[in-house]
Amino acid sequence: IKHPLQNxxxxxxxxxxxxINPEHWVDSLKKVISFDSVEDFWCVFNNLPNVSNLKQGSSYHLFKDDIEPKWEHESNKRGGKWFVMVKDKSRCDNQWLQSVMACVGETFDSSDEIxxxxxxSRKNGDKISVWTKTAQDEKATRDVGNCLKKILEIDQTIQYTPHEDFIRSSKGSKNLYEC
Ligand code: M7G
Known part of the structure; x- marks a missing residue:
């Protein structure tokens, strides 16, 4: 018997x-695999190329199964993201793994919001972002941000931006919270 994940x-x-423009971006998005047990999670992650080797311009998105990883999706459109610039590339594989384990293990405070x-992987610096559901829920959103900093073991200030700014114009975005 496998050990089930909550999601x-x-x-x-x-x-x-x-x-790339926002209309064509979705065309390149591909669902690779789904899992719902601890064992299958490790099977996927043990076989996945490390983020430190990801080709520049590419991204991994790990989302709860009923949520497509785009701003426009019902579960994302009122939400936003905490984003962290990766400052020390030698730590990125471990930081990615720790934050992914916290997501699937639901150890974030307010993990229902995730x-x-x-x-x-980008030329001007790699980024890790955690997407949450309800930008207006300041308490839950900040819970997630504070947890993320602990998980990544960073003390830099991180920013939260709502997706609605991108939906209106992919150029403009303002930071709603910092922690
Ligand atoms: P990015 O890959 O999130 O960040 O967005 P980057 O600026 O570090 O590369 C790059 C571009 O991809 C955006 O300006 C949009 O044109 C497109 N794009 C990214 N996302 C996450 C979305 C999305 O959720 N929906 C749509 N329509 N376009 C997106």
Whole structure:
């Protein structure tokens, strides 16, 4: 018997070469695999190329199974993301694993608020983002941000931006919270 996770999760991948507009972005998004047990989680992660080796321009998205990893999805459109610039590339594999384990193990405070987690490999610096459901719920949103800093063992200030800004215009976004 396998050990069930509280939620079923799906891993998605996308690769963007150069500038992309929001209408075409979804075309490159591919669902790779889903899992709902501890054993299957390890099976997936033990076989997944490390984020430190991810080709620049590509991203991993790990989301609760009923949530597509895009701003427009019902569960995301009133939410936003905490994002962390990866400052020390030698720590990125471990930081990604720790934050993914906290998601699937539901050890974040206010973990019901979590939609998913993203790793972007980018020329101007890698990013880890945690997407939450309700930007207006300041308490729950801050709980997630504070937990994320502990999990990543960082003391830099991190920012939270609502997706609605991107839905209106992919250029403009303002930070709603910091922690
Ligand atoms: P990104 O990959 O989140 O971050 O967005 P980056 O700026 O570090 O590369 C890059 C571009 O991809 C955005 O400006 C959009 O054109 C497109 N894009 C990204 N996301 C997450 C979405 C999304 O959820 N929906 C849509 N329509 N476009 C998106």
């Amino acid at each position: 079923r999760w799906s891993l998605w991948y996308d690769y963007q070469s150069g500038k 939609c998913g987690i993203v790793y972007n």
